[in-house]
Amino acid sequence: MKHCFIINPAAGQGNAESVLLPKIMSAVKSAGVSYEIHRTINVGDGESHVRDICQSASDSPVRFYSCGGDGTLNEVVSGAYGCPNAEVACIPAGTGNDFVRMFTDRKAFLDIGAMIEGVPVPVDVLEYRILGEFASRFVTGSPPKTSGYAVNMLNMGFDANVVTRTQTLKKKPLLGGTGAYIAGVVSELARMRKLDVKVAFDGGEPYDARLLLAGIGNGRYSGGGFNGIPMAEIDDGYMDVLMVKMMTRRVFAKFVKSYHDGVHIGKPEMAAYLMHVRCKEMEIETEEETDLAVDGETCGVRGKVKFAVADEQIRFVLPKGLIQ
Numbered sequence: 001m002k003h004c005f006i007i008n009p010a011a012g013q014g015n016a017e018s019v020l021l022p023k024i025m026s027a028v029k030s031a032g033v034s035y036e037i038h039r040t041i042n043v044g045d046g047e048s049h050v051r052d053i054c055q056s057a058s059d060s061p062v063r064f065y066s067c068g069g070d071g072t073l074n075e076v077v078s079g080a081y082g083c084p085n086a087e088v089a090c091i092p093a094g095t096g097n098d099f100v101r102m103f104t105d106r107k108a109f110l111d112i113g114a115m116i117e118g119v120p121v122p123v124d125v126l127e128y129r130i131l132g133e134f135a136s137r138f139v140t141g142s143p144p145k146t147s148g149y150a151v152n153m154l155n156m157g158f159d160a161n162v163v164t165r166t167q168t169l170k171k172k173p174l175l176g177g178t179g180a181y182i183a184g185v186v187s188e189l190a191r192m193r194k195l196d197v198k199v200a201f202d203g204g205e206p207y208d209a210r211l212l213l214a215g216i217g218n219g220r221y222s223g224g225g226f227n228g229i230p231m232a233e234i235d236d237g238y239m240d241v242l243m244v245k246m247m248t249r250r251v252f253a254k255f256v257k258s259y260h261d262g263v264h265i266g267k268p269e270m271a272a273y274l275m276h277v278r279c280k281e282m283e284i285e286t287e288e289e290t291d292l293a294v295d296g297e298t299c300g301v302r303g304k305v306k307f308a309v310a311d312e313q314i315r316f317v318l319p320k321g322l323i324q
Helices: 016-031 044-055 070-080 106-110 112-116 158-169 178-192 249-261 268-273
Strands: 002-006 034-039 060-068 086-092 120-122 126-130 146-149 153-157 193-202 207-217 240-243 274-279 281-288 292-293 297-302 304-309 314-317
Touching: 002 070, 002 126, 016 034, 016 060, 016 112, 034 120, 034 178, 044 060, 060 070, 070 086, 070 146, 106 112, 126 292, 153 193, 158 178, 158 207, 158 292, 158 297, 178 207, 178 292, 240 268, 249 268, 249 314, 268 274, 274 314, 292 314
Parallel strands: 002 034, 002 060, 060 086, 086 314
Antiparallel strands: 120 314, 126 146, 126 304, 153 207, 153 292, 193 207, 193 281, 207 240, 240 274, 281 304, 292 297
16 A cells, blocks of 8 residues: 655644654654655645546555645545545644544544554545635636535534634734634624525425524534534534524624533523534525635635535544544
């Protein structure tokens, strides 16, 4: 088996390569495995490189290691999806690393020797298709993909707006990853934009809803540790959708702590604001431009977006000795 390490040098506030590369080199030499190191150079490069390897080595087993954050993992999964001989491993080196929070010991994923000796398990993948149009800010630039995959979560409304705002704030002096995210939350809290949608599940009739946010989860966590969809499982063949109705800032202030801790579902005072649906397919149609976050990377959309559990699973590697 060939072991391919896809390193995002920009991850971990630009420290991913300097921190991980010496550990990777030590681990592969100790294990005596065939390996390759690929440093991504721009958005989409990781996905393209993984897909190229899959197409050229379709008869040989290959294990891809995502060395970055959730966005890098998304690229590796997207490139490897549909290749029967591919396995996907994750060495978390980003600021959020939300997907590996699903497991009992996420620090175990940093043990590269244990990852090389790890065992793959089947994991679901979500698929999305943008049937509407991209937001106006993409008219003069290169628009994102109209379809693709997510391994962790897709978000619309408040959560996605915060991610977009955070990306802008990160460019300002004195604001790092966590500081920019907190500032993004405060900024969006001041605006409290509503999300007017038509929504339908598993081919049912669409109905109107006024939401604060919607999370479509394979995993449970987003936003660097918010356990927004605590009932989600990554291998049950379903996606879990949590819709949060529009609320006042005062109610939101009471809600956000329990939302972070994953105990909001059971709170009687929140029952009127929350709706959970486990389904195979979902459609959301927006009236106005809104942000769509795909494993933490956002684009602006307006119109209809379809989500579904993809037909095939991926083989996701757990580090040796990890108890799920």
